[in-house]
Amino acid sequence: xxxxxxxxxxxxxxxxxxxxxxxxxxxxxxxxxxxxxxxxxxxxxxxxxxxxxxxxxxxxxxxxxxxxxxxxxxxxxxxxxxxxxxxxxxxxxxxxxxxxxxxxxxxxxxxxxxxxxxxxxxxxxxxxxxxxxxxxxxxxxxxxxxxxxxxxxxxxxxxxxxxxxxxxxxxxxxxxxxxxxxxxxxxxxxxxxxxxxxxxxxxxxxxxxxxxxxxxxxxxxxxxxxxxxxxxxxxxxxxxxxxxxxxxxxxxxxxxxxxxxxxxxxxxxxxxxxxxxxxxxxxxxxxxxxxxxx
Numbered sequence: 001x002x003x004x005x006x007x008x009x010x011x012x013x014x015x016x017x018x019x020x021x022x023x024x025x026x027x028x029x030x031x032x033x034x035x036x037x038x039x040x041x042x043x044x045x046x047x048x049x050x051x052x053x054x055x056x057x058x059x060x061x062x063x064x065x066x067x068x069x070x071x072x073x074x075x076x077x078x079x080x081x082x083x084x085x086x087x088x089x090x091x092x093x094x095x096x097x098x099x100x101x102x103x104x105x106x107x108x109x110x111x112x113x114x115x116x117x118x119x120x121x122x123x124x125x126x127x128x129x130x131x132x133x134x135x136x137x138x139x140x141x142x143x144x145x146x147x148x149x150x151x152x153x154x155x156x157x158x159x160x161x162x163x164x165x166x167x168x169x170x171x172x173x174x175x176x177x178x179x180x181x182x183x184x185x186x187x188x189x190x191x192x193x194x195x196x197x198x199x200x201x202x203x204x205x206x207x208x209x210x211x212x213x214x215x216x217x218x219x220x221x222x223x224x225x226x227x228x229x230x231x232x233x234x235x236x237x238x239x240x241x242x243x244x245x246x247x248x249x250x251x252x253x254x255x256x257x258x259x260x261x262x263x264x265x266x267x268x269x270x271x272x273x274x275x276x277x278x279x280x281x282x283x284x285x286x287x288x289x290x291x292x293x294x
Contacts, residue, residue, distance in 0.1 A: 002154045004071035005190070008249040009147070016093060016245040021236060023144060025282050026224035032142070032171065034184075035220055038070050039168075043216075043289055047137045049165050054078065054137045057086040059120050059158065060144025064098030070140060071111060075195065083111045086136075090119045120148050124157050142171045146246075149197050152207045155290070159213075170288040174219065175202025178271035178282040182244065185265055189258055190245050201286030213290060220285040226266060226279045253278035 008015050023029055036209065048054050054074070058067045064087070071083065079278050095117055101109055116123055120141075139158050144152040159168050173179040185196035191198040201217065217221045226244070228237035238251045245262060247254065254262070265271055272281045 005163045005250070005253055008242050008246045008248045011248050012091060013229070014239070014242065014248065016091070019238040022224065022243045024227070025240065026281075027222045028224070028283060028285070031220040031222040031285060032066055033056050034075055035218065036066070038203065039218060039287075040070060040073050041077055043167055043169070044074050044138065047167055047187050048078055048081065050135070052080065053084065055081050055084045055086075055134060057088065057136045057139045057158070057161070058193040059139065060143040060147070060153075061087045061089045062091075062100060062142075063094045063276055064101050065139070066107070067098070068101065068108070069195050071108070071137075074138065075110065081110070084114070085111050086114045086116060088116045088120060088123045090117065090122075091116060096098060100181045105227070106287070120144065120154055120158075124154070127161075134161075135166065136161045137166050138169070139166070140169040140171075140179065142169075143173075145170065145199055145204070146262060147195050148197070148283060151197060151204065155204070155207070159290055159293055164292060166292045168290040170201075170204060170290070171220075171285055172199060172201045172288075174284040174286040175200040176282075177284040178266070179244075181268075181270045182262070182265060186245075186258070186262060189249060190262075201288060204288055206286070213293070215291075216289040217287075218287040220287060222285055224281040224283040225278055226272065229266060230263065230279060 007008070008018065056071070056074070061067045065086070071085065076085065076152045087095070087098060089098065095115060099115065102113060118126065141158065141162065145154065148154045153249070154167070177200070180202065187198050205217065217247065226240055228234045229241050229244070231237050241250045242248060246285060249257065261273070266281065267279055272279050
């Protein structure tokens with residue numbers, strides 16, 4: 001038996017490089033932006049209930065580009081309102097990038113930013129230790145529930161922070177995406193559950209259904225060009241494979257059997273379509289919106 005595969009999150013520099021390449025090769029952020037501009041305004045219209053002050057928590061905010069688009073829509077719906085924005089992000093590089101972005105936008109002076117360099121679990125611990133009673137009007141968790149030990153418990157905690165008319169927004173890959181198919185087949189080999197969970201919107205809906213929690217859901221069609229993954233030794237292809245498998249140096253450290261099996265599945269019609277010489281991976285996302293518990 002070879003040495004266990006190491007998770008990509010152990011090497012933040014390589015993780016950030018593979019993530020940026022993923023964004024370049026996919027329509028991930030574009031499909032989120034479409035949702036934010038077309039669907040989110042209606043969701044945000046009912047929060048706040050006439051308050052002059054709104055509390056927002058961004059969990060796993062990354063470099064802030066998507067956060068600021070959501071805050072902009074919030075401002076358009078509630079132009080008179082001041083916003084307290086708690087940013088929760090464990091990567092110091094991403095947090096730095098977010099701060100730089102904010103510093104270039106003086107028009108955001110209606111927002112007070114609080115920077116929390118920590119994971120969602122650390123934030124929860126911190127919140128409970130300080131016996132915080134503050135409630136949130138809008139909480140968003142975009143592409144981050146993979147990185148908590150117990151996604152259900154994390155949802156329960158953040159849902160408990162919602163104020164009257166508050167909304168919790170979750171975005172994850174769809175169970176019907178290529179990711180869902182990849183994880184169903186290779187969960188045991190690829191998912192180091194100490195670090196990351198292979199969780200999709202399908203799993204979260206099953207959890208919420210079992211608890212009788214009502215939610216709205218939306219599908220976000222998205223795709224990703226993974227053609228470079230099939231050229232042996234291609235540097236960008238190797239970075240993308242690391243991102244797809246969440247394994248550090250997957251091409252070099254996976255067994256030949258696992259590597260061949262993953263590449264075969266990635267190319268399979270269940271996961272991708274081939275068009276004009278390119279292999280286009282199904283990167284579909286799902287959105288789940290949860291209200292304050294009744």
